[in-house]
Amino acid sequence: MPRFAANLSLLFTELPFLDRFAAAADAGFQGVEYLFPYDWPASSLAEKLQQHHLTQVLFNLPPGDWQAGERGIACLPDRVEEFREGVFQALEYAEVLDCPRMNCLAGIRPESLPADVAFQTLVENLRFAADLLAAKGMTLTVEAINSKVDMPGFFVDTSLAAMTVIEAAGRENIRFQFDLYHMQIMEGDLCRSLSRLCPHIGHIQFADNPGRHEPGTGEIHFDRVFAHLDALDYQGWVSAEYRPQQDTETSLGWFRPRIN
Numbered sequence: 298m299p300r301f302a303a304n305l306s307l308l309f310t311e312l313p314f315l316d317r318f319a320a321a322a323d324a325g326f327q328g329v330e331y332l333f334p335y336d337w338p339a340s341s342l343a344e345k346l347q348q349h350h351l352t353q354v355l356f357n358l359p360p361g362d363w364q365a366g367e368r369g370i371a372c373l374p375d376r377v378e379e380f381r382e383g384v385f386q387a388l389e390y391a392e393v394l395d396c397p398r399m400n401c402l403a404g405i406r407p408e409s410l411p412a413d414v415a416f417q418t419l420v421e422n423l424r425f426a427a428d429l430l431a432a433k434g435m436t437l438t439v440e441a442i443n444s445k446v447d448m449p450g451f452f453v454d455t456s457l458a459a460m461t462v463i464e465a466a467g468r469e470n471i472r473f474q475f476d477l478y479h480m481q482i483m484e485g486d487l488c489r490s491l492s493r494l495c496p497h498i499g500h501i502q503f504a505d506n507p508g509r510h511e512p513g514t515g516e517i518h519f520d521r522v523f524a525h526l527d528a529l530d531y532q533g534w535v536s537a538e539y540r541p542q543q544d545t546e547t548s549l550g551w552f553r554p555r556i557n
C-alpha cells in the first residue's frame with residue numbers, strides 16, 4: 298500500500314490552518330504537506346507535527362506573488378536574486394520541520410520571454426537550489442503542472458519538459474514530482490508513464506479528473522494506479538492534493554480501507 302499524505306492546503310479547509318494537523322492525524326494520515334509554510338513561524342508548525350506524530354513530506358519554495366497570480370519564479374531571469382533568497386528561507390523551514398524534500402515551481406513564462414532563456418534560467422536556478430539542498434541530504438522536485446485548465450502558460454507542463462530540464466540540470470538530488478491529476482490532463486496513459494519514470498520520481502500527488510476532486514469522482518482508475526505503484530515498489534509518499542467535492546470527511550472514502 299502506498300504511504301499516503303494529506304495536503305493541508307486543500308484538505309481539511311473547514312478548519313483554521315493550524316487545526317488541520319490534528320484532523321489529518323485523526324483521519325489516519327502519518328504525513329502532511331501544504332503549499333507554503335512561510336505565513337507561520339517554523340516553530341509553530343514543528344510543534345503541530347510533533348504533537349500529532351506527523352511527518353512533513355513536502356512544501357514549495359517561495360513562489361513569488363501568489364495572490365497576484367504568480368506560480369513560481371524559477372524560469373524568470375529578472376528574479377534570480379529573489380529565487381536565491383527564497384531557497385535560503387525554505388531551507389531554514391525545512392530544517393526546523395525536518396522536511397527532506399522541497400518542490401520548485403518553474404513559473405509561468407511571459408510571452409515576451411524566449412523559451413530558451415527561461416529554460417537556461419530554470420536549469421541554473423535548479424542547480425543552485427539542488428546544491429544547497431544536497432549539502433543537507435535533501436531532495437528538490439520539479440512538478441509538471443497542466444497548462445490546459447489550471448495554469449495556462451506554466452513553463453513545465455509535461456513529463457517530457459520536466460525530465461528535459463532535470464537532465465539538463467544534472468544533479469542527483471533533483472527528482473520529478475508526478476501529479477496524477479496534471480498528467481491525466483496533459484498526457485493520460487498514467488500506469489505506463491509511472492513505469493517509465495519511476496526511477497526519477499521523488500514525490501507523487503493526486504486528484505481525480507475532471508474537477509480535481511477525490512478519487513471516484515472522475516475518470517482515473519485509482520485502484521489500478523495505486524496497485525501499480527505497489528507493483529513498481531514505489532517507496533515515496535503519495536499525497537492527496539484534491540478539493541473535496543463536498544467536505545473532507547465525506548471525501549475520504551478512498552482512504553479508509555487504505556490507512557497505513
Ligand SMILES: O=C(O)C(=O)[C@H](O)CO
Nearest residue numbers: 332357440442476502538
Ligand atoms: O498545483 C499543484 O499541483 C501543486 O502541487 C503545487 O504545489 C502548487 O501549485
Ligand SMILES: [Mg+2]
Nearest residue numbers: 440476502538
Ligand atoms: Mg501537485
